[in-house]
Amino acid sequence: MAGALDPIHQFQIVPLIGEGAFAFTNSAAYMALTVVLITGFLMIGTSARTLVPGRLQSLAEMSYEFVAGTVRQTSGDSGMKFFPLVFSLFMFVLFANLIGLIPYTFTVTSHIIVTFALSMVVMLTVVIYGFAKHGTHFLHLFVPSGVPGYILPLVAAIEVISFLSRPISLSVRLFANMLAGHITLKVFAGFVTMLSASLGGVGLALGVLPLILAIGITALEFLVAFLQAYVFTLLACMYLNDALHPGH
Amino acid sequence: MTETAGPAGTIILAQAEHATPAETHAGTEAHGGGHGGGGAFPPFDSSTFAGQILWLAIFFGLLYLLMSKVAIPRVANIVEGRAERIAGDLAEARRLRAESKAAGEAYEKALADARSKAQAIASETRERVSKEADDNRKRTEAELNARLEAAEALIGATKAQALSNVRVIAVDAASAIVERLAGASAPAAEIERAVDASLAR
Numbered sequence: 122m123a124g125a126l127d128p129i130h131q132f133q134i135v136p137l138i139g140e141g142a143f144a145f146t147n148s149a150a151y152m153a154l155t156v157v158l159i160t161g162f163l164m165i166g167t168s169a170r171t172l173v174p175g176r177l178q179s180l181a182e183m184s185y186e187f188v189a190g191t192v193r194q195t196s197g198d199s200g201m202k203f204f205p206l207v208f209s210l211f212m213f214v215l216f217a218n219l220i221g222l223i224p225y226t227f228t229v230t231s232h233i234i235v236t237f238a239l240s241m242v243v244m245l246t247v248v249i250y251g252f253a254k255h256g257t258h259f260l261h262l263f264v265p266s267g268v269p270g271y272i273l274p275l276v277a278a279i280e281v282i283s284f285l286s287r288p289i290s291l292s293v294r295l296f297a298n299m300l301a302g303h304i305t306l307k308v309f310a311g312f313v314t315m316l317s318a319s320l321g322g323v324g325l326a327l328g329v330l331p332l333i334l335a336i337g338i339t340a341l342e343f344l345v346a347f348l349q350a351y352v353f354t355l356l357a358c359m360y361l362n363d364a365l366h367p368g369h
Numbered sequence: 370m371t372e373t374a375g376p377a378g379t380i381i382l383a384q385a386e387h388a389t390p391a392e393t394h395a396g397t398e399a400h401g402g403g404h405g406g407g408g409a410f411p412p413f414d415s416s417t418f419a420g421q422i423l424w425l426a427i428f429f430g431l432l433y434l435l436m437s438k439v440a441i442p443r444v445a446n447i448v449e450g451r452a453e454r455i456a457g458d459l460a461e462a463r464r465l466r467a468e469s470k471a472a473g474e475a476y477e478k479a480l481a482d483a484r485s486k487a488q489a490i491a492s493e494t495r496e497r498v499s500k501e502a503d504d505n506r507k508r509t510e511a512e513l514n515a516r517l518e519a520a521e522a523l524i525g526a527t528k529a530q531a532l533s534n535v536r537v538i539a540v541d542a543a544s545a546i547v548e549r550l551a552g553a554s555a556p557a558a559e560i561e562r563a564v565d566a567s568l569a570r
Binding site for chain 1: 410411412413414416417418419420421422423424425426427428429431432433435436437439440441443444445446447448451454
């Protein structure tokens with residue numbers, strides 16, 4: 122009963138196979154499911170290879186063109202070398218978010234370490250590629266041109282802090298949205314059962330209100346699931362753009 | 370699994386409220402075998418971090434490989450294949466349009482040629498016919514003129530002959546009249562002269 126109504130319970134990590142720190146957990150299983158679903162979706166969607174796409178094929182093409190459009194818009198055609206990474210990020214976050222919306226599932230992206238690791242993939246790519254491509258010129262990222270000398274140290278310090286806070290803001294945004302959304306859903310859904318359990322018929326009647334709210338929040342969560350995947354991708358593209366064109 | 374995790378989780382959550390972070394961690398370690406991070410708020414339970422990062426690295430790496438090596442080329446193939454196909458079809462349509470335009474122009478030109486040729490033939494025929502008619506007319510005119518001239522000559526000859534006949538008759542008549550009136554014949558030369566004089570008048 123407590124487990125069923127505890128809104129935190131859904132984020133519990135439970136080992137399924139093996140023991141210890143590196144056991145295969147429910148989180149790992151859902152990561153695997155995410156990968157399988159993405160790959161299955163794209164492979165089945167593109168299996169017909171028709172000129173006029175069917176539903177699944179046009180969805181697969183749409184996701185491809187959506188991400189490709191985002192990459193081209195933010196970092197131009199040269200950004201397309203990061204397209205596989207950005208596409209994988211988008212699909213992973215989107216599918217993880219959407220899978221998490223199915224009741225009784227686990228949401229991979231509701232754990233900050235996962236979103237932080239994903240954003241660190243982006244930031245490390247930016248730093249490594251930036252230095253490999255531009256050498257020390259990459260540091261011009263922190264020194265905007267056209268700034269008077271006497272406030273340059275201050276501006277550079279701000280730029281460095283903003284750069285360092287990027288992975289945190291990127292990961293916390295996604296994590297917090299997923300976490301808060303799922304807790305809210307669980308709380309409102311919990312109200313329905315609690316009301317009907319404690320107040321009987323009256324509670325059942327009153328329970329309609331949180332039920333309607335829960336339905337509304339579910340719809341909102343679908344929007345958030347997509348929107349956060351998009352925001353994550355868009356910001357990743359903008360940060361990767363810095364690695365390509367560090368001079369602002 | 371959930372049946373045991375539920376109540377146990379609540380108990381440990383209650384413990385954690387009074388525990389220092391180090392104790393929470395220890396508590397989590399102790400229960401680690403049962404359910405990963407029962408103690409702390411699960412997303413902040415650092416004992417699960419290493420495992421999550423490992424599995425994320427494995428599965429995200431796998432996803433990246435699958436996407437970059439298999440899925441993206443497949444979708445790109447379809448999308449770009451379609452773009453190429455459309456571009457090719459458009460080029461083909463453009464070529465066919467140019468071709469049909471050229472054919473139309475050739476037809477127009479042939480039509481104009483035929484028309485001008487027909488006109489040429491018509492005018493040539495007209496000229497030939499009118500020339501023939503002209504020739505015919507001229508020939509007929511010449512013929513008629515010749516006939517006219519011949520007729521005129523004939524008339525002239527006939528007239529001259531008639532006139533000479535008149536003179537002979539007049540001379541005969543005059544000599545007969547003189548003979549009857551005078552009873553003597555006048556010399557023929559004198560009569561002829563007198564007749565000529567009166568004829569000339």
